[in-house]
Structures are given as C-alpha cells and as structure tokens.
Amino acid sequence: MATTIPAFRLNADTEIPAVGFGTYLIQPDETAAAVGAAIASGYRHIDTASVYENEEGVGEGIRTGLKTTRLSREDIFVTTKLWPGNPGWGERPKSEPEVLAEFDASLARLGLDYVDLYLIHSPHGGTQRIGQWRALVQLKQAGKVRSIGVSNFNQKHLEELKATGLPMPEANQIELHPWSQKPALIACMRENSIAPIAYSSLAPLSTWRAGPGQESAKTDKMKADSHVFIDMAAKYGVSEAQLLLRWGVQSGYAVLPKSLNPQRMRQNLDLFRFSIDSEDMDLIKTMDRGDGIAWSMGDPTSIE
Numbered sequence: 001m002a003t004t005i006p007a008f009r010l011n012a013d014t015e016i017p018a019v020g021f022g023t024y025l026i027q028p029d030e031t032a033a034a035v036g037a038a039i040a041s042g043y044r045h046i047d048t049a050s051v052y053e054n055e056e057g058v059g060e061g062i063r064t065g066l067k068t069t070r071l072s073r074e075d076i077f078v079t080t081k082l083w084p085g086n087p088g089w090g091e092r093p094k095s096e097p098e099v100l101a102e103f104d105a106s107l108a109r110l111g112l113d114y115v116d117l118y119l120i121h122s123p124h125g126g127t128q129r130i131g132q133w134r135a136l137v138q139l140k141q142a143g144k145v146r147s148i149g150v151s152n153f154n155q156k157h158l159e160e161l162k163a164t165g166l167p168m169p170e171a172n173q174i175e176l177h178p179w180s181q182k183p184a185l186i187a188c189m190r191e192n193s194i195a196p197i198a199y200s201s202l203a204p205l206s207t208w209r210a211g212p213g214q215e216s217a218k219t220d221k222m223k224a225d226s227h228v229f230i231d232m233a234a235k236y237g238v239s240e241a242q243l244l245l246r247w248g249v250q251s252g253y254a255v256l257p258k259s260l261n262p263q264r265m266r267q268n269l270d271l272f273r274f275s276i277d278s279e280d281m282d283l284i285k286t287m288d289r290g291d292g293i294a295w296s297m298g299d300p301t302s303i304e
C-alpha cells in the first residue's frame with residue numbers, strides 16, 4: 001500500500017506524521033520484528049521510551065525497515081522519552097546533567113545520532129522538573145534532537161515552564177480519545193502552540209489491552225456503551241479502531257496506534273479515505289468522561 005501520511009507542524013523545520021507506531025508493551029525480543037514490519041507497512045513514525053526497555057529493538061527494527069523499504073534515516077520520525085525519576089516509586093528525580101547523560105544512553109541504545117522528538121515522559125521530576133526541561137532545550141540547541149516536548153503535563157506544569165522564560169515544549173503527548181478529551185488542557189496547548197500527540201486512542205475498544213499481562217482499568221460500565229462507536233464505524237464502513245483513530249487525526253492530533261497484528265497494523269494507517277461528519281463529531285464531543293484510563297492526570301490545577 002503506497003501511503004501518504006499527512007503531518008502536523010511542530011516547529012519551523014519539523015513536522016510529525018499524523019500516524020505513528022506505538023511500542024509500549026512490546027516485549028524487547030519482539031520489538032525489532034514489529035518495528036521492521038511497521039516501517040514496511042508504511043509507518044514513518046516510531047514512538048518509544050527508555051522506560052519501555054525496547055529502544056535497542058526499535059533501533060534494530062528501524063535499520064531493517066530502512067533496508068527493506070530503501071528509505072533513509074531522514075524519512076523516519078523517531079520519538080523517545082526521558083524517564084524523569086518518580087519519587088512515588090522510590091526513584092530520585094534526574095538532575096540536569098543526568099538528563100543529558102540519559103539522552104546519550106537512549107541514542108546509543110537506538111543506534112542513532114539524533115532523534116526527531118525527545119519528551120519528558122511525565123511531570124514526576126518535581127523540584128528537578130525545570131532543570132530537566134533546561135537539559136532538553138540544550139539538546140535541541142546542540143542539534144541532537146529536532147524537537148522537544150513533554151508528556152502527561154497538565155496546565156499547571158505548562159504554566160510553570162512558561163514562567164521560566166525558556167522556550168516552550170513543541171508537543172505534549174497525552175491520553176486522548178472520545179472518553180478523555182481534555183478540552184481545557186487542549187485549549188491551553190493551542191494557546192501556546194504546543195502540538196497534541198494522542199496516545200491510547202483505542203482505549204474505548206472492548207478488546208483494548210485485553211491480552212494476558214496487559215493492564216486495563218476499564219470498568220464494566222465503561223464497556224457497556226461501546227455500541228456508539230460500533231454503530232458509527234458501520235456507517236462509514238470502517239472498523240471501530242479506524243473510527244477512533246480518525247477522530248484523533250481529524251481533531252488535529254498525531255496518533256500512535258500499537259499493534260502486533262499485521263492486518264491491524266495496516267488498518268490503523270488507513271484513515272484518510274473517509275471523514276467523520278460534523279454531526280458525529282458533535283455526538284462524540286458529548287462522550288467525554290474526563291480523566292484517562294491508561295494514565296490519570298489527577299487534578300489539572302495541581303503542580304505535583
């Protein structure tokens with residue numbers, strides 16, 4: 001399938017493909033094959049993180065994928081993330097120099113000499129949060145990353161960064177789907193030109209992370225009204241997953257579906273032959289239930 005994937009702008013020089021391949025919960029020994037297959041299927045963005053412990057496999061999969069497709073490194077957008085250290089898990093937040101060293105370790109594991117997007121994975125850095133951000137600004141200035149951003153940051157965390165006068169994040173990767181639409185956070189991000197990147201777009205699917213060992217905090221009540229998406233998908237002649245992903249890209253969010261199934265991998269890229277009409281977009285707007293399922297943002301006005 002020849003795929004032309006639209007892109008969203010991150011900064012003057014960098015665009016992010018509207019669909020990327022997610023790698024969370026892909027085991028290290030399965031990662032290279034999955035990423036190689038994703039690139040061969042048409043994916044041009046791979047999303048990983050140091051905490052997924054699969055950066056080596058991602059790097060190997062990229063090298064195989066480039067060989068198979070005869071593409072070059074510049075054709076692939078690579079995101080990885082800094083684990084900031086979470087005192088709630090007994091970890092010490094990383095200092096500014098430790099962030100610089102951790103970035104180099106990620107690059108070495110990936111076998112790359114730059115990444116397209118480097119994110120602070122979560123706001124758990126606490127008192128080190130600003131120093132961590134300063135380190136990302138330095139990495140961009142040094143040309144080691146093309147764009148920088150954050151993940152799971154709420155409005156207060158973004159305001160905290162703004163108050164420093166440092167350059168603002170170019171993206172915030174957050175859980176976004178019809179059940180968790182976060183309109184206030186999105187408005188704040190739009191005001192500050194911070195691109196939304198959506199993860200766990202498929203959370204409303206009844207089968208989402210249904211496999212053994214894949215955690216899901218979904219209640220039976222949540223599972224009960226999924227017929228809305230099933231009915232809507234049937235109207236457009238697409239799968240429920242395609243409908244949910246299309247909602248993301250149509251809302252202006254880059255999406256990151258993860259699948260190990262080759263057919264679903266290809267299906268999740270095929271989002272540009274239909275569009276959701278305004279009546280259905282309005283109906284989906286009414287389905288927001290607030291906080292996420294994969295990640296609780298908690299109180300959006302809290303700086304913790």
Ligand SMILES: NC(=O)c1ccc[n+]([C@@H]2O[C@H](COP(=O)([O-])OP(=O)(O)OC[C@H]3O[C@@H](n4cnc5c(N)ncnc54)[C@H](OP(=O)(O)O)[C@@H]3O)[C@@H](O)[C@H]2O)c1
Pocket residue numbers: 021022023024025047048121151152173174198199200201202203205207208209210211239241242256257258259260261264265267268294295
């Ligand atoms: N920044 C963060 O804190 C954060 C948090 C979570 C995720 N992420 C990123 O976002 C990516 C995506 O999020 P996610 O992995 O949580 O969930 P997701 O991509 O929304 O959903 C993955 C689940 O849906 C299934 N699936 C995929 N395509 C399908 C289809 N077409 N039909 C039916 N089922 C399908 C997958 O199973 P199969 O593999 O069997 O198809 C898997 O169980 C992650 O991989 C990661 O890169 C970031």
